[in-house]
Amino acid sequence: MKTVNQKAWFFVLPVLVLVAFNALIPIMTVVNYSVQETFGDNLFFWQGLDWFQQILQSDRFHAALGRQFLFTGLILAIEIPLGIIIALSMPRKGFWVPVCLVTMALPMLIPWNVVGSMWNIFTLPDIGLLGYFLNHTLGIPYDMTQNPVAAWITVIVMDVWHWTSLVVLLCYAGLVSIPDAYYQAAKIDGASNWSVFRYIQLPKMKTVLTIAVLLRFMDSFNIYTEPFTLTGGGPGNSTTLLSIDLVKIALGQFDLGPAAAMSLIYFAITLLVSWVFYTLMTKNDNT
């Protein structure tokens, strides 16, 4: 007979309490809202899965989701290769290493709403440094408050400016961990620069790159503050990403039920994509 010892529960209890308060209870509140209708005064009416159905079938959600994937896809397509290229061209030792590292880290240290305001002012056609320069010096019509393409370009450039450093620093950490002997051996084996990248640097960066892509995916998929302070989702709805739309529904229209259903769908998509990506990337490690 095996003796059953219940003492272990005491040791996991603190974690359970912590998880309950920072994850389970808040999520369950959202679940609670997502299946009911409320008009305030703590009056709730059972609604079943109606909100989910409504959200999943609404054109507005599809459009916001499409814009969200476009945004995340674009910034990943720019930030990951750009980050790798910058990391590859950074010095490995000497005086310039700390200079480069600190310069790289600076954009990440700026609060998100400040980044949004900065770029807003920076690109204003009449007073912003960049906006004025483009419109009045180069004569290129550029107004992100009027033109959706200009708004998109500004949002993308801002995110690239803000977050490429993260990819750079992670890749750089991967690169400096490669022993010199690898480069020496490759030289002796007659490998080209491309082969060195393909067979030495890229495989050694794979783990950190996986993390970089995951972090950038999750952060950019949930992004709110920067585009909101920059464009407010406009002009029109052209830069209304999922999170901006969600806040509009929840706090603007006070449709708590649909907003709750949308958050859960939103959460599920983020989780699913991250999980699929991570599984694919780590699948080959042990074969």
Place this chain on the structure above:
Amino acid sequence: MARITLQNLRHSYLPNPSGPDDYALKEIDHVWEDGGAYALLGPSGCGKSTLLNIISGLLVPSEGKILFDDRDMTALPPDKRNIAQVFQFPVIYDTMSVYDNLAFPLRNRGRDEKIVRERVTAIAEMLEVTSMLDTRAANLSPDNKQKISMGRGLVRNDVNVVMFDEPLTVIDPHLKWKLRSKLKELHQRVNATMIYVTHDQTEALTFADQVVVMDLGVIVQIGTPVELFERPAHTFVGHFIGSPGMNILPCEVRDGGAFFRGQPVTLEGPITKIGTRAEIGVRPEFVSLADSGIEAVVRKASDIGRHNVVEVMVGDTRIAAVTEGDRPAKGDTVHLQFRPDQTRLYADGWLATEARG
């Protein structure tokens, strides 16, 4: 295949070396004959890896020249020198299969895929890794990874020299022996010049036909393992090779003879040089305990299997002796005899006696 000549080689890692101490390599002149199995032996920091990197072209020497046969290679990069090098830690291309790893140096040089297959199969056969050819190299054990690194060095059949930079450092002791004999066997089969860098005398002495001993940036002695053991040209070699190393005893030279603590010691032959510092060198294997001779007190006696290592003190000088039979006890007074034909004089560290014909 080539004879490798090092001419007046000097190297410093500093931009403006001022004195001899700034040089990692001070004045190296040496010829590596084609097809030889050499070991480069010396303690850590003696300059052996620097020398190796200069031969492979990873470093450009501050002064001097490297010739392959009669061609000056000093300024050429590693891939133009047609050499191979195996590093201390196995270098393998993680994402490739074992086959692709071995084929890599050939494919980079645009060899025909048929020749690649032939060479890779032959090398895999020699290294006994044929069964692993299709596995991913990342999943191999350290000793197999190192075998693959060696294989990449040996796969080209036109290399001028294959260099090994302490290749057995990460290998388990029981596999070291196997890989070492494998290397020796490979040398006999591929017939390329091989230079094996190590600080481990056993590795050097088992692998090489000629051992080059280095210390503090200079070559101290070049010789066969037997020569290094029997007639060290320098007290450093005597001390570094052998376990325990040679006894180096400060002595006095007068009237053409050597005196240790006032007692005359018979040397192998006439003294050829007199320096400011004179020492007698005799290996523990040639020191015996006898009824008469230099009086000494036993400090420690240990049984190491087939024989004993007895440490005795003569005044404040420690002498080791390898003896057979009964072990003396600690504190015993014993008398030492040195075998005359194995007792040499060193002046300022360098051999200063001539063996009697």
